[in-house]
Amino acid sequence: MHEIGAHHVAQIAGFSFNMDTLYMTWLAMAVVILIAFMATRNLKLVPTGWQSVLEMIMSALLDQIDATMGPKGRKLAPLIISLFLFILISNWLGLIPTLTSPTSDVNTTFGLALMIVLMLHILGVYFKGMNYIKHFFQPFALFVIINIIEEVAKPITLAFRLFGNILAGEILIIILLMLVPIWMPVPSVVWLAFSIFVGVVQAFIFTMLSMSYLANAVKDDHHD
């Protein structure tokens, strides 16, 4: 029997890689790039087809970026939009039989979360200098413990929320197929439909939280 969540591990140059996750990631990337290519191949003043879909997602995210991050947020907009599209397509990929979501591998989600948190601290120091480091010790020095726990919790919660949701969704798809006879497909179909919704919601949550974390580093707050 297929072990749920197991990966085909390959050793390359002394490092181990989950090859199935990498293949699925490349597939998801290819799909995202294909959509982006189709949407921008023939740009029109009045958008139609894929262009209007992508523009809708983009303008919704840009509104959020402007609202949470302020003027500097526009520089991070390509990253945020790519993050949303990649996670969305990755989540949906697992709903196709025989394929798995790249986001059901903790390496993917934790990698993305770590990248966001590293970027947050680097940008924080870059934009705010000593003030950024100082704000970990406010209101008084002992708070540094709580603040560090918070900072460590950020990537972990971000990564495991997405990983858990998507992996659980895939597990449930397999289990439903095992438990319910094949002539009774209603539970599987209902769960698949719900998983489409979960995929959007989880992609949105990951993106929004990344946005609000990054906003801490990027936003000008003169009132402090």
Next chain:
Amino acid sequence: MVDINMTLVAQILNFLILVVILTKVAYKPLMKALAEREEKIANSIKSAEQDEIAAKKLLVDYQKQLASARIEAQEIVDKATKLAAEEREAGIAETRAEIERMRKSAQADIDRDRELAVAKLKGEVVALSMAAAAKIITSNIDEKVNEQLVSEFIDKLDAEKIGGLPC
């Protein structure tokens, strides 16, 4: 199930590559398209506003022109009415004067004719009287004949109808 290995780094790299590609392929052209659209809409709104202002101005101009034209037309009508009234007055006065003149000349004609007639009549009366007198003298036979002759003469006068005139 939860084993972290080098896939993590590979995924970060994969994602960064995706960001670079998407920025090139989709983000920049789409942002450009959005900006162009925004600019076009803003321009359209601006030009529409300008058109509206121009139209309002034009309307006010037309209304002013209409009002002035109306006043002018009224003036012209007034002037024409006044002129017509004056002309009519003048015509009436002239006609009156003409009538008066004609009446006067007619009166003068009548007076002259009457005077002429009176003079003529006087002449005739004198001549007749003279003739009657001559007759009386020539046939002065007696008192009786004389008297008869005068009455005959007077009767003749009546018969010739010189009456009607105040002589």
